[in-house]
Amino acid sequence: MLKRYFPILDWLPNYKKSYWSGDISAGVTVGIMLIPQGMAYALIAGLPPVYGLYAALVPNLLYAITGSSRKLAVGPVALDSLIVASGLAALKLSNLQDYIAMALFLALFVGLLQLAMGFLKMGFLANFLSRPVVSGFTSAAALVIAISQLKYLLGISIDALGTLAVLKEIFYKIGETNFPDLVVGLASVLLILALKRLHRKLPAAMAVVILSILAVYYLPIQEGNIALVGEIPKGLPRFTMHSMGTGYWSTLFPLALTLAFISFAEAMTMAKAVEERSNKYYTNANQELRALGISNIVGSFFQSYPANSGLSRTAVNVNEGAKTGLASIVSTLVVALTLLFLTPLFSYLPKAVLGAIILVAVYSLIDFKYPVELYKQRKDEFILLAFTFLTTLLIGISQGIIIGVLFSLFLLVNRISKPHIAILGRIKGTNYFKNVERFEKEVETRPEILILRFDAQLFFGNKDYFKRELFRQVTNKGEGLRYVVLNAEAINYIDSSAAKTLEQIINDLRARNIQFLIAGAIGPTRDIFYSSGLIEIIGKQSLFVRTHEAVDYCENPKTKNEIQEKISLQSKTGAM
Known part of the structure; x- marks a missing residue:
């Protein structure tokens, strides 16, 4: 039972020495990645950079203990940070301290919702995020994130909210561009790309951070020419109680629910992808919800804003050979040592460098190939993707995902309300019955059937x-029609409303002197015939195992043999 809620009790006693090198290598690499990424993502969320390091600490450690996936790397992520920023900005809080307090309280709220969803076994909800919705939403969010970072590269102040408003303000303030910031930002982007091209496993972001800090420290750069991160508090985060009033629960509920849902869907998408590659253990969706919930709840008391599994960091974990949650524990130690001893150095870090790191990171989130494939193959799903993309980009992050899910459900309802119907004919010389539109030249039909x-x-x-x-x-068949044969092989359920409609259809056909026959009904459908009383309306003599038996009956009415009788009428709920 404990292993179910604390998977570390499953993998730790069975830990092998062969796992050690992969876990250590992955943990150190991800820990180094987390430092610049965490600080950069905190800026996206509108928080001081150190809160990104705090979010990479306790949540990552707790997930290593409670997560069912052994390779996910938890901490601050770009998309969730953007949702935090857009949601809290709408509250128009008066000062930075209130904003920070609200962000930490939001982590608690998100964690409580995820934990409750986990215990209520609501992991299936991730299935409602279709790939077109996720692709459109993620690509738009990546653009929103990129646009939000332009102010750091340009060295200008932007107060507007919303993508179009931000672009408009940038357009009017482009003349105020601080060229030292722009040069540093562009140079950082080019250097990161060059290092990645040289070797994809190089910690390019960390290398650029170190080089930029050394340049600012040793070169004769005048104070104020380049915007710097500034002083970063030294030491581990302190335990802090939340002091939010009851009114904040209702205010933050829509934002917290959106974050809880999206972050879980992101995590499960990555966990399933990792699981498919390793094929050695099963990721439990409900335990993932509980693990993320616990990580965010406890993390919020240690000054962490909402955390989630990061795509790039998880990919590094896999590529570096991580086998267990020990890799996450090692990466946590790397971040903790940085907070204890190295934070004074990061005060010399240019904000333009963090902006450059984010720009390079979010570019990989934009999917160019999938929309083209959908446009060629599935126009309805392409419209869904485009609609989600435009809604997210132009209206808002939370609205984009909600409207995208609702639109996808609308398409689903539209499809199942008008399912495929085929008119069948016999393939000449066989007992195969196929769609007359697909096999027009090969099939034969009869006017009375x-x-x-x-x-x-x-x-x-x-x-x-x-x-x-x-x-x-x-009506198309005309006056000569005497039999209607329903091939029910694909019908696995008939509800009470449909059963009543079926009864009306049978009676209407009888009034026209047309007999209604059913062929190929599967067990669950036959059970419904008996439980609903439809069997008395249809008539036991009108049920057949195969379509050709029903057609043979139409051509030459005769009594079914014993085995035909037994199979066609078998049911759990009624007698044969």
């Missing part, structure tokens, strides 16, 4: 469509 296949469950959402299409085909 209509064979129809319905490729979905039959329920209140599509019962009227089913009835309308069936009678349209009945």
Whole structure:
């Protein structure tokens, strides 16, 4: 039972010496990555850089203990940081201290929601984020993040909120560009790209951070020419109680729910991808919710804003050969040692360098190939992606993901309300019955028999469509029609509304002297025939195992043999 909630009890007793080198290498590399990334992502969230290091500390350690995925690296991430910034900016808090307090309280709120969702076994919710929604949302969010960092590269002050408003203000203030900041920012971008091109495993961001600090420290740069990070508090984060009133719970609920949902979906997407590559352990969605919840709850008391698993850091974990959560523990130690001994050095770090790190990092989040594939293959899903992208980019982060999910559900409902219906005919010389539109030259049909296949469950959402299409085909057949055969192989459920509609259809057809037959009904559907009383309306003699048996009956009515009778009428809920 304890292993279920604390997976470290599963992998730690079985730890092998062969794991050691991979875990240490991955942990040190990710820890070095976390330092510049954490500080940069804190700037996105509108927080002092040190809070990015705090968010890389306790949450990462707790996830190593409670997470079911052994390779996810938890800490501050760009997307969640942007959601924090956009959500808290709308509250128009009066000063920085209130803003920080609200960000830490938000981490607590998000953690409580994730923990509750985990215990309520709501991990299935991640399935409602379709790939087009995720792709459109992530690409737009990456652009929003990139635009938000232009002020650091240009060295100008931007007070506007919203993508269009920010771009407009940048346009009017472009003449105020601080060229030393611009040179440092562009040089940092080019150097990071060059180092990555030289060797993808090089800690390019950290190298640029060190070089820029040394340049500012030793070169004769006048104070104020370049915007610096400034003084960073030394030491580990202190335990701090939250002091938020009851009114803040209702104010932050929409933002906290959005963050809880999105961060979990991000984490599960990465966890599943890692799981597919390793194929050695199973990621439990509900435990992931609980692990992220605990990490954020406890982390919030140690000055962490909402944390989540980072895509780039997780990729490094995998590439460096991490096998267990020990890699996360090592990366936590690297960040802790930095906070204890190295923070004074980071006061010389130019903000333009952090902006450059973010610009390079978010570029990889923009997916160019997938929209092109959708446009060629699935126009409806391309529209969903584009709609989510534009909503996120132009209206807002939270609105983008919510509207994207709602739109995807609308498309789903539209599809299942009008499922595929095929009119079948016999392939000449065989007992195969196929769609007459696909096998027009190979099939033969008879004017007195209509064979129809319905490729979905039959329920209140599509019962009227089913009835309308069936009678349209009945009309097309003309006066000579005597039998309607429903191939029910794809129907796995019939609800009460659809059962009533089916009863009406059968009675209407009988009034026209047309007999209704059903072929291929599977067990669960036959059970519903009995439990709903439909079996009395349909008639036991009208159920057949295969379509060709029903058609043979139409051509030459005869009694079914014993095995046909047994299989066609078998049910858990009724007698044969």
